[in-house]
Amino acid sequence: MRSVTIKDIARAADVSISTVSRTLNGSSAVAEAKRARVLAAAAQLGYEPNVAAQGLVRGRSMTIGVLTQDIASPFYNEVARGIDVGFAGSGYQPIFVNGHWQIQDESAAITALTRRQVDGLIILGGRLGDGQLRDLHARFPLVLVGRRVAGLEAACLSVDNVQGAFLATSHLIQLGHRRIGHITGVSSQRDAVDRLEGYRLALAEAGLDFDSRLVFEGDFNESAGIQAVEHWLGQGAALSAIFAANDQMAYGARLGLYRRGIRVPDDISLIGFDDLPASQFTLPPLTSVHQPLFEMGEQAARRVLRRLQAPDLPLEPPELPLTLSVRESVRYARPMSH
Amino acid sequence: MRSVTIKDIARAADVSISTVSRTLNGSSAVAEAKRARVLAAAAQLGYEPNVAAQGLVRGRSMTIGVLTQDIASPFYNEVARGIDVGFAGSGYQPIFVNGHWQIQDESAAITALTRRQVDGLIILGGRLGDGQLRDLHARFPLVLVGRRVAGLEAACLSVDNVQGAFLATSHLIQLGHRRIGHITGVSSQRDAVDRLEGYRLALAEAGLDFDSRLVFEGDFNESAGIQAVEHWLGQGAALSAIFAANDQMAYGARLGLYRRGIRVPDDISLIGFDDLPASQFTLPPLTSVHQPLFEMGEQAARRVLRRLQAPDLPLEPPELPLTLSVRESVRYARPMSH
């Protein structure tokens, strides 16, 4: 069941393969009569061009590699959706590979992409070293989402995590909260560190002491939120609000509190980070620092596209505004009971 | 910046390109000395085979097309994760395209895959006609997830939606619920219809009347859940439990009830379908009919792989057991107040 090739069309339309190629991609004029015959034959035979063969001769595969960490995480999905939309209609196909937050997997994934001759690369998060990223940047049109690499500023798409955390924490402080717990992300990741920093900054600005007992090191998963709550409650920590470094941990915290009979926001206020679409539908709807994940994905796609078309035009670092989506999971602190 | 080819290696190792090819994929014996030289040169030059070129000559692209409907939906993501795992280490790369539940988009997506010479196809849901699917099945190793097509039984991976809905509804009935609302999925989709059927069956078996006012037609999105609740409450419908045709609508319903001050499960019990990972972390954790989404994805991958290796070996339709994940969103019905 060989697939039909331009050779078949040439035979059917009684022209040379070059004529077929020319009419099919309009690279130069073809006599109207032959043109019609070719088109008819192509349609009749159900011809589909072989992208791999085209890529081989043109030197472009028309595919863009996307290195994501966890194909199933709601976080990466929003970005992926943006990427998908960003490439729609461009002729380029994003191809997603998983890094699983493991440097070996990430390297293997990059290799897989390289072998497929991807024309560009989008990397979401991950642990690849700055040096390695710079190498890749030298070889491909590259866009990095959620990372900041020195020297690659124009290729980086990321929000100001410090400011975001500052926003969230300040909001709680303004509502009268004084003892605010923070569940961090993986401490080896820059965004997690930055969010912790923003939290500290907000406390400092309000003249509140930083209490390390109110900081729990999580890993960005739901279960870490549960553990944080267990931890705090277990040692009788007094707190009236929690700021989680991402929404998923906030969900976990909410569940942990619920299991202990503690209500959000009645007893404890809760803020997340990311503002995943699901956060509007949780109970109560979660207040969260809104990252424009979809837009970041879309931007990333548009940027590699631009680099592909105009490799030399400089790109300026984009505006990626952060806002706080205020919902029912926070309320005024009750007067301190002690 | 041309990438290095076997020709480069041949020159560096002072052998012919066929020798290079042979050592690289061990297709036939090569003198140890040359072998070593080739390997060294390849490593030294950082050679990466061009998969497209290999595919061109071998006639296999080593890619599998996956037609998904909504890359961002938590439902498809679980399946996608399974697919990813299923192909891991096989050398085959899944490439995901979006159908958006639009038949045109789906066709366009299939075309995009065809042009890339995919070696196999996995189709998740969608609206493609049975005839079209049969055509595709004739051309590719094909696995269908979430659909049942006559004549393609062995290629279909889907659960018994009637039974699942029956399970859920019966559970509520056993807990004493008599007025159970049902939020359906898109009525043009088979699984939605089947779930409604299971709901009816359970009512019938328990000798309960089917009341069409307790059925609200949704669309599988969260907002439909909210609308259903608004609808029922607006017209003063009396019900003590709700069975939603998927988890996402259950989330919406829960939120709608919350906004009206109605508690789950205190006032109304709630059951979903799918048992998305997130459902364990919602408040309260949602009771739901568990579909083995991840396993379905993994199975799908394994099956195309099998077909690729042993095209003729018959595959039997797999066992895909459904269970009810019972969590806090349901409780005994309170004695009827009228």
Place this chain on the structure above:
DNA sequence: TTGTAGGCGTTATCAT
């Protein structure tokens, strides 16, 4: 064991 040569499907450069 090794190299030469032909071909996979397509585009692009030549003459014509």
Place this chain on the structure above:
DNA sequence: ATGATAACGCCTACAA
């Protein structure tokens, strides 16, 4: 305007 023909990177008879 059109048709040979040479690549693109790789594999695999076929010869040697």
